[in-house]
Amino acid sequence: MFEDQTFEEIMERMLSRISADIDTREGSVIYNALAPAAAELAKSYIWLDTVLELVFSDTAQGEFLDRRATEAGIERLAATKAVRAGEFTPGITIPTGSRFFADNLYFQYTADGTLECETAGEAGNANISGQNLLSLDTIPGLEKAIVKDILIPGREEERDDSLRDRYFTRVRREAVSANKQHYKQWAEEVDGVGKAKIFPLWNGEGTVKIVITNATLEPASDILVKKVKDAIDPKEGQGEGEAPIGAFVTVESAVWKEVEISAEVLPELNRSIEDVKADIEAGVLQLFKKMAFEDNVIRLSQINNIVYNASSVSDYSDIKINGLAENLVLNDVEIPKLGQVNIIEQTR
Structure with missing residues (x-):
């Protein structure tokens, strides 16, 4: 907003107010007298820009985002x-x-x-x-x-992006009156939970199924499943937890879906097939973390992009997922787990 309020712009405006019969060249007495004030004003405009960024929830960071979230009754999740x-x-x-x-x-x-x-x-x-x-x-x-x-698993203190998402969910009233988003919010606020997926009316009227991952986006333990159940519906249908009276909640863990990747690859000069395998594994693992309960299709094009962008790969062909050159569709409760990565080295 104040990007144009630079030292030079401020000095030019200030000097333009000086009488024409006074020397205003750089290094003159009047120039040197005004320069420190102009520098401080320019710095003030920089701070004003920063303040505006910290005031609004879409750009606020750290403690300033905490203060905005507190207005909506939300606190940053502490490390567990x-x-x-x-x-x-x-x-x-x-x-x-x-x-x-x-x-x-x-x-x-x-x-x-x-x-x-x-x-x-x-x-x-x-x-x-x-x-x-x-x-x-x-x-x-x-x-x-x-x-x-x-x-x-233990979890670090909640990051700004996650807190901001929860803040917007609250103020936009996306999670209200025990709707799907509300159940998701309740589950993900339990210490140790990473993500949750909600299945309403899964077993008849009044039934809700919640499938969760742990904080590292892996299948949850029985202890964690019980924690979520106790927080939301400890006595089925009685409204003793977060869930309203008449809601019968079932909590289950997500399950692994093992995924194998294969490809024929020509490594870059001075790079080994082990380097290629490590690069591809790292890229696929990162993709799988992002996909958990967000997307249930592992696309062949995504794996192609990972191999293409690997710094150790010169050329490649014949990429397959679980032995097939096609997309792999996960079911609603599955999260992908990287199994074997089979890399065949092409000859030059």
Whole structure:
């Protein structure tokens, strides 16, 4: 809005007000006297532009977006802690709150028999399954303590884009009166949930099915499914949770659909077939993350674009998805999982 209010433009306006019989050339006394004020005014216009960007919700960032969202009753989702399974000496009673240590991470034993990472965010999602846990408390009879798989992945603090989307959903009244968007909002606000898909009237009048992924857009654990069920409809049809009276809610996890990619590829000079495979895998994984519950068709053209844009690829042909040179359609509850990537090297 104030892009034209530059130092030069301000100086020109200021100098034009000076009497013609006074020297206003650069370096003159009057020029040097006005220059600092013009520089400060130009800086003020820059700040005014910035302030306007921070005032409106479509461009606000950070704490300023938080303040706009708060006006609509929405708060930024805080980072959540990873919850993992543990394996311990059979028959041993472990007190709730007992602390364990593994790979620079501290865990607490919870009432439901799981291990909660003390560090919020994705740190607790580290690949440490199978590692021994060091008990920080004296637990009689404890001889084995092993950290196991992730039950609920940790999530970092909500990003601006996600908070902005939830803000617009609220102020535009897209999620109201227990409509589909409202159920989706309720499910995705539960700690550990990534995305949710809603199926109204799936089993007759008054029934709603919610299919969820975890925070890393993978199938959800039974514990996470129960958390969502308890938050939305703990006693079916009774209106004890978010769902209204008379709604019977079923919560299920998304399921994997394994997808294999194959192609004949000519690598660039000084690049190996392993480089090609790594580039293609990275591109396909990124595509699959974006697709989860957003698009149920893996298009051959998308895979072609990934291979074409790979820096290690000189030429390619015969791209297939699950052995066929055609699009792959996922069903409503499936999310794609990359399986084998079979790359055949072309001869020059």
